[in-house]
Amino acid sequence: MENFEQLKRDDRFCFSCKKEYSCFNQCCTDTNIFLTPYDVLRIRRHLNISSEDFLEKYTIQPFTKDQKLPVVLLKLLDDEKKHCPFVKKEGCSIYEDRPWSCRMYPIGLASQKTRAEDPGNEFFFLQKEDFCEGHTSKQEWSIGEWMHNQGIEPYENFSSLFREIVLHPYFDKGQDLTPQKMEMFHMVFYNLDKFRNFVFDSTFLKRFEVAKKTIENTKSNDIKLMEFGVDWLKFCLFGESTIKIRGEVSEEDLAEV
Ligand code: SF4
Ligand code: SF4
Numbered sequence: 618m619e620n621f622e623q624l625k626r627d628d629r630f631c632f633s634c635k636k637e638y639s640c641f642n643q644c645c646t647d648t649n650i651f652l653t654p655y656d657v658l659r660i661r662r663h664l665n666i667s668s669e670d671f672l673e674k675y676t677i678q679p680f681t682k683d684q685k686l687p688v689v690l691l692k693l694l695d696d697e698k699k700h701c702p703f704v705k706k707e708g709c710s711i712y713e714d715r716p717w718s719c720r721m722y723p724i725g726l727a728s729q730k731t732r733a734e735d736p737g738n739e740f741f742f743l744q745k746e747d748f749c750e751g752h753t754s755k756q757e758w759s760i761g762e763w764m765h766n767q768g769i770e771p772y773e774n775f776s777s778l779f780r781e782i783v784l785h786p787y788f789d790k791g792q793d794l795t796p797q798k799m800e801m802f803h804m805v806f807y808n809l810d811k812f813r814n815f816v817f818d819s820t821f822l823k824r825f826e827v828a829k830k831t832i833e834n835t836k837s838n839d840i841k842l843m844e845f846g847v848d849w850l851k852f853c854l855f856g857e858s859t860i861k862i863r864g865e866v867s868e869e870d871l872a873e874v
Contacts, residue, residue, distance in 0.1 A: 622743070626761040646700050652716055668811065686799065721764070775840070782802065794854060816842075826860075827860075
């Protein structure tokens, strides 16, 4: 990151993206698009398919032995230019629900945060691909204005939930998650339908005390379900008392995912 100038929300830059540019759609080929949990939620709703189907059809989930947490990338088409599956001649076919990184472009975000609540060393930077004509524009924005224009607010709200887990002090001690705990993390953040089934179609509610209001809220509301999932993860991954056990629950029960 040392080659990039570190920018703050108030810093300004010039940019615009227009269909008239000869580069139109070029940025939607041969690129790594990491999907956030909220991206998965928005896109699979847009496509009206289950999280399971979305993950299978549209993503790759590479895993290396040094990886601390699961990651989900958009699977590009296997054509000559490696097009994004959602790019059409007229532009992005899921524009209203396009991923966070597509909205942010050409702004990138880097973070050296070590705590969820720590403002830390988060900074923005400007990505300048040679082919992108957008940088020739005289239209000026602050980074904050750009983010607002691109509808980033709900993504920011949602990312605070994610950070509660990925920046948890548990990881400061160099501890890793077991494969089973990684599965739980993946289910709550990326495969929410599976988590919903786990909560409502298993013995979960017999084994754990969950307030009636929470049950009602989580049944049909994905955000509420994920909020509940974060409590569940804090309980399972870090041993916090965020979920109440009804009776004796064995390790085997907790692993029933
Ligand atoms: S201006 Fe940049 S962001 Fe817009 S279509 Fe062209 S390459 Fe993509
Ligand atoms: S999701 Fe849309 S904006 Fe993002 S790369 Fe694909 S077509 Fe382009």
